[in-house]
Amino acid sequence: MALLAGLRVPARSLLRAGARLRDAALGRWERAAGGGGDGARSFGSQRVLVEPDAATGVAVMKLWNPPVNSLSLDLLTELVISLEKLENEKTFRGIILTSDLPGIFSAGLDLTEMCGRNPAHYAEYWKALQELWLRLYQTHLVVIAAINGASPAGGCLLALSCDYRVLADNPKFIIGLNETLLGIVAPFWFKDTMINTIGHRATERALQLGLLFRPAEALQVGVVDQVVPEGQVQGAALSAMTQWLAIPDHARQLTKSMMRKATADRLLTQREADIQNFVSFLSRDSIQKALQVYLEKLRQKKG
Numbered sequence: 001m002a003l004l005a006g007l008r009v010p011a012r013s014l015l016r017a018g019a020r021l022r023d024a025a026l027g028r029w030e031r032a033a034g035g036g037g038d039g040a041r042s043f044g045s046q047r048v049l050v051e052p053d054a055a056t057g058v059a060v061m062k063l064w065n066p067p068v069n070s071l072s073l074d075l076l077t078e079l080v081i082s083l084e085k086l087e088n089e090k091t092f093r094g095i096i097l098t099s100d101l102p103g104i105f106s107a108g109l110d111l112t113e114m115c116g117r118n119p120a121h122y123a124e125y126w127k128a129l130q131e132l133w134l135r136l137y138q139t140h141l142v143v144i145a146a147i148n149g150a151s152p153a154g155g156c157l158l159a160l161s162c163d164y165r166v167l168a169d170n171p172k173f174i175i176g177l178n179e180t181l182l183g184i185v186a187p188f189w190f191k192d193t194m195i196n197t198i199g200h201r202a203t204e205r206a207l208q209l210g211l212l213f214r215p216a217e218a219l220q221v222g223v224v225d226q227v228v229p230e231g232q233v234q235g236a237a238l239s240a241m242t243q244w245l246a247i248p249d250h251a252r253q254l255t256k257s258m259m260r261k262a263t264a265d266r267l268l269t270q271r272e273a274d275i276q277n278f279v280s281f282l283s284r285d286s287i288q289k290a291l292q293v294y295l296e297k298l299r300q301k302k303g
């Protein structure tokens with residue numbers, strides 16, 4: 001709780017009010033001055049700020065969906081649009097994906113999109129998530145995750161879909177695919193993405209136990225490539241980017257495609273079935289109950 005003019009106001013309400021004010025002030029991130037170097041203007045949408053630097057060919061993409069950057073339908077859609085825009089600009093070769101919210105990279109899928117809605121909504125939501133993953137996983141751009149906060153479940157998937165991961169060293173910044181803890185199952189393409197990063201055995205253990213790794217463990221198991229002191233994440237990500245961009249684009253891009261195509265194709269060939277699976281799984285009473293109990297626990301946590 002925070003004290004405001006003698007009233008006891010929950011700190012989170014203040015954060016939200018501040019967030020709304022900032023949103024209004026920035027007018028959907030259209031800043032006249034622009035944040036990028038070399039005269040490039042910041043662009044983006046309400047929930048995704050893109051700071052392009054035309055001189056280096058690197059854009060910093062910041063997630064901003066308070067309170068926890070959950071992957072709502074809107075955020076997923078805005079991310080796909082921003083990514084597509086950068087892919088279509090010849091100037092850009094790399095993206096640093098990070099969060100504009102203190103202490104949170106992304107809380108993963110938005111549980112409110114998965115609870116108490118109708119099957120058509122679940123289908124639309126899942127399709128949007130597939131779309132983002134397919135684009136991020138296969139983009140010809142170098143994408144480096146500067147993970148400056150907690151990154152469970154879908155947040156971890158986002159990071160795993162990048163080419164390289166730098167995590168800030170704070171024990172609260174946990175990362176992993178913890179779906180089983182919620183009584184749900186990580187889809188095969190989440191599992192495949194993790195296997196491609198840390199191998200089969202480590203993934204099996206992580207997925208069955210729903211492990212959320214602290215920075216040192218995440219580094220040890222290979223979920224992240226580098227752990228750096230808080231405050232140095234973006235700098236470290238930019239340094240890593242220099243190394244990745246020193247490689248001729250065509251060779252690196254063909255290699256990336258060669259490494260990732262089979263995994264992406266596996267989803268592409270059964271996209272519709274995957275949506276139907278998700279919808280029928282989510283429509284079960286037992287799953288709805290489990291998700292509601294989990295969401296309720298999250299809401300009561302602060303009480």
Ligand SMILES: CCCC/C=C\CC(=O)SCCNC(=O)CCNC(=O)[C@H](O)C(C)(C)COP(=O)(O)OP(=O)(O)OC[C@H]1O[C@@H](n2cnc3c(N)ncnc32)[C@H](O)[C@@H]1OP(=O)(O)O
Nearest residue numbers: 067068070107108109110111112150152153154184298299
């Ligand atoms: C077949 C199905 C396949 C599904 C595949 C993927 C699964 C997912 O991605 S499901 C999402 C899994 N995510 C999680 O388990 C993370 C849950 N959240 C947390 O652990 C914490 O919120 C977190 C560590 C991210 C941040 O902690 P705090 O800073 O302490 O914040 P609070 O916990 O107090 O949360 C604030 C506020 O946000 C709401 N919240 C949190 N996570 C989500 C979410 N994923 N979706 C929607 N809303 C979320 C939380 O309920 C609080 O709300 P209010 O009480 O209304 O303020």
